[in-house]
Amino acid sequence: MFKIKKALKEMLPVAKSGFNFGVGRNPRPSLSINSSVKPFNLFPSVGRPISSASIQAQSTDQEIVIALGGNVGNRIQNFNEALRLMKNYGVTVTRHGCLYETEPTYVTDQPKFFNSAIRGTTKLNPHDLLTVLKQIEAELGRTSGIRYGPRPIDLDILFYGNLRVNSENLTVPHERIWERPFVLAPLMDLLGSSGENDTVAAWHSFANCKNGLFDIWNKLGGESSIGNEGIKRVLPLGDQLVDWSKKTHVMGILNLTPDSFSDGGKFLEARDAVSHFRSLISEGADMVDIGAQSTRPFAGRLTVDQELDRLIPVLDEIINIPESKGIILSVDTFYADVAAEAVSRGVHVVNDVSGGTLDPQILGVVASLGVPFITMHMRGQWRVQTYFKCGHTRK
Ligand SMILES: Nc1ncnc2c1ncn2[C@@H]1O[C@H](COP(=O)(O)OP(=O)(O)OP(=O)(O)O)[C@@H](O)[C@H]1O
Numbered sequence: 001m002f003k004i005k006k007a008l009k010e011m012l013p014v015a016k017s018g019f020n021f022g023v024g025r026n027p028r029p030s031l032s033i034n035s036s037v038k039p040f041n042l043f044p045s046v047g048r049p050i051s052s053a054s055i056q057a058q059s060t061d062q063e064i065v066i067a068l069g070g071n072v073g074n075r076i077q078n079f080n081e082a083l084r085l086m087k088n089y090g091v092t093v094t095r096h097g098c099l100y101e102t103e104p105t106y107v108t109d110q111p112k113f114f115n116s117a118i119r120g121t122t123k124l125n126p127h128d129l130l131t132v133l134k135q136i137e138a139e140l141g142r143t144s145g146i147r148y149g150p151r152p153i154d155l156d157i158l159f160y161g162n163l164r165v166n167s168e169n170l171t172v173p174h175e176r177i178w179e180r181p182f183v184l185a186p187l188m189d190l191l192g193s194s195g196e197n198d199t200v201a202a203w204h205s206f207a208n209c210k211n212g213l214f215d216i217w218n219k220l221g222g223e224s225s226i227g228n229e230g231i232k233r234v235l236p237l238g239d240q241l242v243d244w245s246k247k248t249h250v251m252g253i254l255n256l257t258p259d260s261f262s263d264g265g266k267f268l269e270a271r272d273a274v275s276h277f278r279s280l281i282s283e284g285a286d287m288v289d290i291g292a293q294s295t296r297p298f299a300g301r302l303t304v305d306q307e308l309d310r311l312i313p314v315l316d317e318i319i320n321i322p323e324s325k326g327i328i329l330s331v332d333t334f335y336a337d338v339a340a341e342a343v344s345r346g347v348h349v350v351n352d353v354s355g356g357t358l359d360p361q362i363l364g365v366v367a368s369l370g371v372p373f374i375t376m377h378m379r380g381q382w383r384v385q386t387y388f389k390c391g392h393t394r395k
């Protein structure tokens with residue numbers, strides 16, 4: 001009872017004020033969300049149908065999965081905008097699936113789709129969530145077109161807590177999950193290797209197979225179908241769409257440091273560094289990671305300015321040589337300011353050996369730059385990494 005009251009109290013401000021449609025570049029029409037529970041048929045995955053009293057308990061956070069698809073306009077911009085709006089309107093995104101480029105199904109004479117899925121939590125009830133998703137689709141320019149035809153964005157509710165919903169305008173789990181590789185592939189990215197909690201166990205149970213959703217996915221081809229069957233795992237980097245499923249990509253390392261293990265001191269001069277960059281490319285590197293700060297044990301730490309002084313002259317030369325066209329560049333740094341400067345000069349990826357722990361600004365900065373972030377794990381403090389052996393530390 002306490003939980004229900006608390007949940008209703010938490011929902012009240014939302015219900016009173018509506019969601020913040022005014023935020024962002026364009027003023028948006030306001031949508032008032034009525035948080036009261038609408039009538040719908042509920043059949044919990046296990047056990048008896050839920051009574052209306054317990055329906056209200058769903059206004060506490062529920063775990064949900066939403067599938068995204070779209071094949072009209074700037075697909076990545078539409079996905080990003082849909083995610084931003086979802087967050088604004090009451091969905092907390094907790095996990096992102098990978099991004100897939102997929103051949104159109106059902107109606108095949110239309111452009112390729114982007115597909116992905118997110119896992120999140122929401123206090124919106126299922127029908128209010130559907131209303132919000134329809135509103136976002138409309139805001140992103142979706143108009144009623146042909147069934148299964150082209151659209152800037154399609155947002156489908158795959159799962160809502162452990163509930164089954166069957167109403168005139170909403171069916172959860174989504175009816176066509178089971179036949180769609182473009183839905184199952186990103187859904188797999190959102191699941192742990194086995195049931196993580198009761199809600200995820202319920203999602204598996206909806207599949208009516210011994211190994212739940214994993215069996216359904218494997219029947220449709222599973223991981224080995226990615227890259228072959230009209231479904232590619234992709235990542236937009238600058239103006240390229242990189243297909244990660246086509247082959248193993250090789251990353252070359254360019255250390256602009258005096259003291260790194262393998263090549264310290266060899267490429268301090270810009271001329272030598274650029275020449276090494278060229279030879280990495282000629283030997284088949286698809287990506288080059290450029291770092292000016294040594295993170296080996298006992299290395300002294302450079303300031304932002306010192307790191308930039310080493311990095312920028314080399315970076316500027318590399319960006320301007322023809323060989324760098326089509327090559328993915330990453331900057332190996334743990335400083336937010338170095339990451340921002342490198343990206344402004346054309347670097348595609350930020351690679352942080354400290355996983356965001358040495359400069360707390362870096363995660364927010366990289367998020368606002370909108371570039372991929374490689375998060376590395378470092379054992380213990382930088383200076384003592386080698387002392388972490390078999391779980392013991394030495395002072
Ligand atoms: N789980 C669900 N998620 C989203 N919409 C749903 C769901 N269940 C039923 N619907 C209903 O389906 C209607 C049609 O949805 P939509 O226009 O997205 O169809 P579609 O994209 O052409 O096909 P599909 O939903 O199979 O991908 C929606 O207006 C909505 O009322």
Ligand SMILES: Nc1nc2c(c(=O)[nH]1)N=C(CO)CN2
Nearest residue numbers: 069102103104105113148182
């Ligand atoms: N590959 C792919 N094909 C589709 C998709 C989609 O998201 N991806 N959505 C459709 C409309 O629901 C119809 N066909």
